[in-house]
Amino acid sequence: xxxxxxxxxxxxxxxxxxxxxxxxxxxxxxxxxxxxxxxxxxxxxxxxxxxxxxxxxxxxxxxxxxxxxxxxxxxxxxxxxxxxxxxxxxxxxxxxxxxxxxxxxxxxxxxxxxxxxxxxxxxxxxxxxxxxxxxxxxxxxxxxxxxxxxxxxxxxxxxxxxxxxxxxxxxxxxxxxxxxxxxxxxxxxxxxxxxxxxxxxxxxxxxxxxxxxxxxxxxxxxxxxxxxxxxxxxxxxxxxxxxxxxxxxxxxxxxxxxxxxxxxxxxxxxxxxxxxxxxxxxxxxxxxxxxxxxxxxxxxxxxxxxxxxxxxxxxxxxxxxxxxxxxxxxxxxxxxxxxxxxxxxxxxxxxxxxxxxxxxxxxxxxxxxxxxxxxxxxxxxxxxxxxxxxxxxxxxxx
Ligand code: PMT
Numbered sequence: 001x002x003x004x005x006x007x008x009x010x011x012x013x014x015x016x017x018x019x020x021x022x023x024x025x026x027x028x029x030x031x032x033x034x035x036x037x038x039x040x041x042x043x044x045x046x047x048x049x050x051x052x053x054x055x056x057x058x059x060x061x062x063x064x065x066x067x068x069x070x071x072x073x074x075x076x077x078x079x080x081x082x083x084x085x086x087x088x089x090x091x092x093x094x095x096x097x098x099x100x101x102x103x104x105x106x107x108x109x110x111x112x113x114x115x116x117x118x119x120x121x122x123x124x125x126x127x128x129x130x131x132x133x134x135x136x137x138x139x140x141x142x143x144x145x146x147x148x149x150x151x152x153x154x155x156x157x158x159x160x161x162x163x164x165x166x167x168x169x170x171x172x173x174x175x176x177x178x179x180x181x182x183x184x185x186x187x188x189x190x191x192x193x194x195x196x197x198x199x200x201x202x203x204x205x206x207x208x209x210x211x212x213x214x215x216x217x218x219x220x221x222x223x224x225x226x227x228x229x230x231x232x233x234x235x236x237x238x239x240x241x242x243x244x245x246x247x248x249x250x251x252x253x254x255x256x257x258x259x260x261x262x263x264x265x266x267x268x269x270x271x272x273x274x275x276x277x278x279x280x281x282x283x284x285x286x287x288x289x290x291x292x293x294x295x296x297x298x299x300x301x302x303x304x305x306x307x308x309x310x311x312x313x314x315x316x317x318x319x320x321x322x323x324x325x326x327x328x329x330x331x332x333x334x335x336x337x338x339x340x341x342x343x344x345x346x347x348x349x350x351x352x353x354x355x356x357x358x359x360x361x362x363x364x365x366x367x368x369x370x371x372x373x374x375x376x377x378x379x380x381x382x383x384x385x386x387x388x389x390x391x392x393x394x395x396x397x398x
Contacts, residue, residue, distance in 0.1 A: 004032035004178055008382070010083045010115075011036055012108045013053070015043025017158040018090035018124035018167035023048065025089055026056045028174040037079065039063065039108045041095065065107040076107055080114035081362060084382055087177060088112075089150070090124030090167045093135055099147075100138045116379040116387075118180055120148040122173050127163025150176045185393035187228035190268040193221050194261060194275035194307065196236035198254045202299065203286035210276045211358040214238030216323075217274035219385035221246050224270075227389050232264045236275060254278055254304035265311045265318060270392070272321045273308035274347075276358070280304060309341045319344045319396055321388075327352040334368055344396075345369035347388065367391060 009029055013022045022038075029036050038053040039062045050061040062079065074082070088095065088108070095108070099121075104110040112119065121142065129135060130152060143149060151168035168176075195217020199207040214235055221233040222243035231246035234257055242248045249260045254277045265271045280301035290297075312320040322343040324334035327350070334348035348366045351357035356364045356378060364378040367388065374391065376384055 004029060004034035004174075004181065007034045007084045007181060008082055008380075009034045009036050009085045009087055009177070010079065010111060010117075011038050011057075012086060012088040012091075012111070013038060013040045013044040013048070014088065014090060014092040014095040014108070015041055015046060016090045016092045016124045016167075017047060019044050019047035021167060021170055022089055023052055023056055024170040025087075025173055026053065028170045029087075029177070030057075032174060032178060037062065037074075037082070039079075039111060041106050041108050043092070043094075062107055065105075065110055076110050077114050080111045081116065081379055081383075083111075083115055083117040084380070084386075085177065085180065086112060086115050086117050086119045087122070087173075088120070089122035089173055091121045093123075093125045093129045093138075096121065096123060096135070096138050096142065100141050116377070116383055118148065119146070120150055120177060120180065122150040122167050123152045123165070124167035125152075125165045126157060126159055127161050127165040130165035131163070148176075148180060181226045185227040185390060186224060186270075186397065189229045189270060189397060190232070191221075191224040191229040191270045191272065192232045192234065192261065192265045192268045193217050193224065193272045194234045194257055194277075195221070196238040197276050198236045198257055198278045198304075199252050200254065200278045200281035200304070201252075201285045202282050203288065203290045205289055208278055208281070208301075209236075210278065212236070212238075212276035213359040214240055215359070215361065215381050216363060216385070217272075218243060219381040220272055220274055220388065222382070223385035223389040224272075226386065227393060229270075232268070234260045234264065234275070254281065254307065258305045258307045258310060261307050261311050262314060265315055268315070268318060269397070270319045270321070271308070271311050271315070273311075274323050275307075276325060277307055278304055306341065308343065312342045312344075319392070321392065322346045323349055325349050325351045325357065331366065331368065331373075334366070338368060338370075345392070 036057045038057050054061045153166040154164045196214035197209045197212040199209045201207050224231045225245045233246050234249045251257045283300040283302045308322045320343045324337045326333045330348045330350045334346050338346040363381050363384050367374045
């Protein structure tokens with residue numbers, strides 16, 4: 001099974017003899033299904049040519065912070081947001097020190113500061129440099145900030161010394177990277193997630209719906225799978241591919257979604273309602289295509305069932321996380337829905353913008369419950385989903 005399917009990884013390569021092994025790291029990451037973009041420091045280019053990395057990754061190599069052409073393609077902030085993981089391999093002593101001080105004088109340094117993604121570092125340096133108190137203190141600082149250290153290995157070094165400081169082998173790096181995405185936070189839990197729009201038929205060829213793409217709900221399903229949960233994804237009609245390793249129930253209308261939700265949530269631990277359910281449906285569905293009736297026409301609508309409320313009412317012990325899609329007074333309306341729908345928590349989502357919310361790849365939301373609220377600044381829906389699942393799991397299931 002491809003453990004890094006759909007994962008977006010920036011491989012940062014810094015200067016050192018181990019840079020030649022980063023070509024193999026690209027290959028191994030791709031073998032596991034990851035999409036890889038390579039960022040090289042100027043020193044790295046002295047050890048391995050950017051062209052090699054470009055050919056292997058299938059994308060231009062990014063190296064210059066002030067390259068206007070590259071910025072016009074995918075700018076460094078965009079690249080930083082794109083990633084699920086920033087992996088720096090090899091990481092030189094100098095670059096590690098720069099990370100500690102938050103230096104942004106290189107493209108890689110700027111991406112390190114700008115990315116909301118996980119960061120992993122595979123150090124590579126001479127054994128005496130590695131054992132120096134300054135290096136050890138730097139590593140300690142990065143670990144305290146949540147950076148994952150991969151290695152280093154011990155053994156004979158390029159300079160002839162023997163000791164710790166060699167970069168880990170590519171296979172071992174990639175296996176440790178894979179384990180970063182399988183955190184086990186929800187192991188043994190069942191999570192049901194609704195996603196996408198519902199379609200409410202008017203006649204055999206027309207319907208009422210909305211612009212939900214399913215990306216947010218699908219990303220949450222993928223994140224819950226990564227966290228070790230058994231996941232059931234109930235999705236309206238969408239054009240995206242569901243994540244691996246989850247049960248998918250495809251539905252069309254709000255009534256279908258209600259039926260599937262009540263059935264699957266009965267033995268679940270967590271219910272997440274990311275779907276954009278049509279609030280109303282046609283009072284009657286015409287058997288035949290409705291004919292034109294002059295300059296205007298009136299369609300009679302009736303209220304759809306409220307799925308998330310029904311699920312919360314039927315399962316008082318379930319953790320129910322709703323979403324509130326709002327275009328104004330986002331927090332106020334979200335809090336009102338939290339209470340009215342008897343939810344455990346709600347994600348307030350400003351959908352007045354085009355760069356986040358409906359159909360966008362990124363999102364920016366707030367988690368609101370009765371005792372706290374947390375802002376999740378703009379990031380990819382993939383990353384946001386992981387952060388939401390982690391917040392939920394750590395706050396309520398650990
Ligand atoms: O799918 P994407 O393109 O990625 O976009 C993501 C999103 C913007 C759709 C998503 O982030 C989001 O905000 N989903 C909720 C959309 C919505 O319909 O919100 P609402 O405020 O109308 O509903 C509040 C809550 O009640 C939601 O959890 C909704 O799923 C639920 N609901 C609403 C109506 C209804 N009849 N039954 C419900 O369960």
